[in-house]
Amino acid sequence: MAGPQTSDSLSRALSEFQQWFSANGGWTHPDIVFNEVPSGSSVVATKNIPGDSSMVRCPFKLAVTPSLATSALASVHIEPQGWTERQLICTYICFHWILDEPSRPAKFAHRHYIGILPSADKLRTPLHFTTEELEAFRGSNLYAATLDRTSEWQSEWEQCQKFITQVNQVWGTAFTWDRYLTAATYLSSRAFPSTVLSQIPSLASTPSAYPILLPGIDSLNHERARPVTWLVSHPDTGSMDAARNFEDEATISVVLHKPTALGEEILNNYGAKPNAELILGYGFSIPQNPDDTILLKIGGGEGKRWEVGRQAQGIDGVWEEVQRLLGAATDASERLYEDDLEAAEVLSDMIQSLLDRLPDLHKLQATIRSEVMTMLRDYVEGQKDILDSVNAFAEDKKEKAIESAREQGIELVFEDD
Structure with a gap:
């Protein structure tokens, strides 16, 4: 060649x-x-x-x-x-x-x-x-x-x-x-x-x-x-x-x-593509790409993956799978506040683990080329934003579970409060 x-x-x-x-x-x-x-x-x-x-x-x-x-x-x-x-x-x-x-x-x-x-x-x-x-x-x-x-x-x-x-x-x-x-x-x-x-x-x-x-x-x-x-x-x-x-x-x-x-x-216009696809297939990224997604897989979920976007788009399937694995009722209207509380904590722990694994941009080698550095920053920004939005989703589910408990006359106390 x-x-x-x-x-x-x-x-x-x-x-x-x-x-x-x-x-x-x-x-x-x-x-x-x-x-x-x-x-x-x-x-x-x-x-x-x-x-x-x-x-x-x-x-x-x-x-x-x-x-x-x-x-x-x-x-x-x-x-x-x-x-x-x-x-x-x-x-x-x-x-x-x-x-x-x-x-x-x-x-x-x-x-x-x-x-x-x-x-x-x-x-x-x-x-x-x-x-x-x-x-x-x-x-x-x-x-x-x-x-x-x-x-x-x-x-x-x-x-x-x-x-x-x-x-x-x-x-x-x-x-x-x-x-x-x-x-x-x-x-x-x-x-x-x-x-x-x-x-x-x-x-x-x-x-x-x-x-x-x-x-x-x-x-x-x-x-x-x-x-x-x-x-x-x-x-x-x-x-x-x-x-x-x-x-x-x-x-x-x-x-x-x-x-x-x-x-x-x-x-x-090649169509809507997340940065993961643009980087892997094309070799470039888009800053703050609205089409960014992350693939989530749950242990015990039979290998199934869910594609979740910014603002936690697509998270509902993940939430239902967590509930299923925890043995909650299939019908959401029949679930207890304990079900939502436990599921929110499991989801939050999973997302925090993924956040902790993301590349640390403060520990990068000086030998990385500028084009690659740009792709890495754009990619990490998107992944972190999506995971943060899922964390916010889990926190909202947790707050609603606490409110449901209060309505039943139960005041929940957490160790970190």
Whole structure:
């Protein structure tokens, strides 16, 4: 794989990509330009652009899909069984680096697209953190999620490498973990669900959806709540010929509804995502992200997890599970004040334990890069705010239980009062 991108090499790659994109039916608004930034590239306006303007249009035929990857790999006699969509697409990407230009079959057609993606040294997901940086997240859900993802992806890579080595030992040696990790990070940070390629596009994934890459469109960075529309243009599918040619002729565009001023970045909307997902999959965070969540698991709860957001959104399921495990009545109206009091104390103790485990921002290594430090601070802020709101929920339940006892003529006295 190529080393770190220099300014000159990236400029050349961006120019070659735009020529390739246009030659293959892609389109970009005439008043936007691809610029170099520390993380790779961005897209900015060269003039004031009115609202409701289409920014980028990508033909379906340029999408990187599992079926395209399968066909391309078969052309070099790699025909595995049982690989995941990620394994197929990542291997397809890696073979653009493994095969020399003269020997690369025509089906590996995304060299110019892959050439503008950020080099490995610019990726900032936790799988690219230094040991000290990852250790800074110890005690958090994100730390455990990173270890799980690393293990999962390494197992995938080992399976792919073993199969490829059986086909060609030189290719197997060149199919390194670093290359697979880079390709998998491209997929986690740039992929859209295949549902966007339907006649009524949607970012909402379904059980049958799979990841795809959309050259040009995935160059637009994310802004939460940015009003955009995904628009599919396709031939009249009333005829059999048109239906057969749908994927060859259909295109997908991103339309921005807000005006964009000269010099502003053209931004897309990836949907509501908590910082845990943004950091793990994309390598960036949003300050005070309203969509932040935390996964809570209760001992004895049969492995079930609850996703709780800010202001304790979603905590009701956790509360009911605590009550169930303590043997309280199923019907809330039949519960005694003792049930609520005990459940509130159990929930409060659990949350305090999680708060105590959160990374201590005052004990961080000086070697942590500024981008990672920003992600850590944003992540911890969100996790702490959610846990504090759950504590407030438990305290409210406790106060109501005490009031219920008073109404029954019982005055409760606590050891810490």
